[in-house]
Amino acid sequence: MKNLKRHLLIAGACLVAWTHAAWAQFPDKPVTLVVPFAAGGPSDKIARDLAEALRKPLGQTVIVDNTAGAGGTIGAARVARAKPDGYTLLVHHIGLATAPALYKKLPYNTLADFEYLGLINDAPSVLIGRTTLAANNLGELRKWIAESDGRVNLANAGVGSASHLCGLMLQNALKSKMTTVPYKGTAPAMTDLIGGQVDLMCEQATNAVPQIEGKKVKVFGVSSTDRLALPALAQTPTPTLAEAGLPGFNVTVWHGLYAPRGTPPEVLARLNAALRAALKDPDLIKRQEALGLRIVTDARLAPSGHKAFVQAEMERWTQVIKDSGETAE
Template sequence: MKKLLLSLAASMAVGAVWAYPDKPVNIVVPFAAGGPTDKVARDLAESLRKTLGATLVIENVGGAGGTLGATKVAKAAPDGYTLLLHHISMATSPALYRNLQYKTLDDFEYLGMINEVPMTLIGKPGLPANNYAELSKWLEANKGKINLANAGLGAASHLCGLLFQSAIKIDMTTVPYKGTGPAMTDLLGGQVDIMCDQTTNTTSQIESGKVKAYAVTTPKRLSTPALAKLPTLDESGLKGFNVSIWHGLYAPKNTPKPVVEKINAALKAALKDPEFIKRQEALGAVIITDKRVEGAEHKKFVEAEINKWGPVIKAAGQYAD
């Protein structure tokens, strides 16, 4: 009788896996609604729905630099109905937060990467430097007087700023804001000098000529019309400089393999969806088409990012409890 019950239970479990999804799937976004990561999630949900055939619900769980939302998913039932869409903070939080409530490489199933968003180095309108060579001289001549804006601890602009200071070996006064909006407002008003932020936040300001644009942070120049003439930091002399804000999809550890495979297949289909590609390109994002769309390669990439950012963050001594 016991063997029969175990067999029935196993059959029911297998049936549940193959029926997946038979109810709405929650995608947790660990930031407030309306931001770049939220936009990626909502666009992706539309495309995933076409393949999975289920309703996908975006749940915004902001706070603590994205770690509250990530913690919620790490502790969720491993059934495929609670997923996490997160950005580069997935790799930087282990160094930024000393009391992290999850283990980045151990507590999730890696489902695949989605996109990469380039970044731009920009300056206030009145900055005397008109290109990166002139900016480099200006930075050297104004050591101890430079204000570098960012959107808060762990934000893309914070991370890019840390790596930039490390690369040029010049310390600046970091000015954190509660979001990109107020940081950009003060940059436009001349209260701060420079900022490094995502193309999703800077392209319109560059295109309108409201800020000075100096370089992009990717190894290759961008094809976006407004940014095509901007040199890369690598070609400008900072060899190997490469920062982009990437997004990936995750499930709680021990989510059944068939469910993981089904979600990964749906993700791959979404990344080829013309509508999704069009929406992402409008944001300046580049869709992932290489081997990082596979869970194992996605995880290898995140581990490499942890190793890349850890020393930079620790050297800066900027932590959160």
């Protein structure tokens, strides 16, 4: 019996040593970043820029794979069920934190089924409107909304999208109920806003800046606590919505990196180190800033800080969504 125990201990020690040695070689094949939205959107753009920046610190090709549908929940579920070896990762935005309140049933547990690797960026939104609106600033807009008696059409890119969430917060802050008009994506919503079929949209700066530059829409304010340092907004200084009369208004669309639950600690450490290195890449920083995005450099870049932040966002948005009554099936 003693010999058997000794042999088992030796075998266990050998297995642990072999496991550590095996993961020390990670990654030895391409890594896939799953984006739970269609190609061409802001999350896809961010993931592709990140993939290029991760290639050098990981020493491997990084592939972007779009798995769209159900407000991002299909792609998230795919990663939650993936083999926990670090080769299948998720790039997701604020929707990961709002999905539990928006959907009655989710095929994953947001806090339990993922390993949190670090936040990537913050993306402020801008409140924009059709060019034919009589209002030219937030004060005039608030008066026009109040006089419209609920007949204001507020576009969004679908349930759970950045524009949907920002719109909910806007109605809450204004204490005004608008008619929300959901679209199947940002492009058709923006097309109708430019064409004057809808009145307003609270959209991520990444998508709105080209329309502002082309003077195809009016801009009323920035959703973050700081003004955007972009040429398109520098020509006509645009206040934050908080400055313009909505104290405390702060909505940013952030993106984070996740692995399936159970991914080995050695792999998680390697991925977090690679993420930190990628976010210092000058080319990545330049491309992100050109879109109005801010690279995360604070405690949220650490796995523990990232998870704590997402949990706080879940609590914050649950009440907003509950008050709005706008949920998905």
